[in-house]
Amino acid sequence: MKFAVLDVLGLPVAFYDNSIHKEIPIGAIEITEAQWLECINNQGTRKFVDRVLVEYVPQKTQVQLDNEMAQVRDDAMLQGFIYGTNIDGTDRYISVTKDDGDGMVQVKMGFDLDPSPTVIHFKNGSNLPMTIEEFATFAPLFVAERKKFFV
Incomplete structure (x- = not known):
């Protein structure tokens, strides 16, 4: 038995x-x-x-639920927001991860030293040609889109 x-x-x-x-x-x-x-x-x-x-279906712990929500947020930040179109006519998505934010700071510092056009490379693989003039309007939009994840 x-x-x-x-x-x-x-x-x-x-x-x-x-x-x-x-x-x-x-x-x-x-x-x-x-x-x-x-x-x-x-x-x-x-x-x-x-x-x-x-x-029996075990209940998820708060830590598991928090980790799942963090992954959803991270995925959405990596997808980003639509900003213009790519050369092939598809929507260009600009990711808004921490690395992208750090990159934006570097671009700003670069423009402070040299106003020559550059290309910003985002974590999701998007590449965005950028002039100092466009940066002045793009940067606040980027910040606003990124802030949506930290309300």
């Missing part, structure tokens, strides 16, 4: 077989071979309710 020790949620935390174990803990419940196999093959996703084995 097989036995299971359950936690307060009904999740099995230990299994015993009386052909192997001389002592079975008090409170262990008798289970079938099929239930034991179901638990072994689906660890963490089965529990007992009134001695009946049922599927």
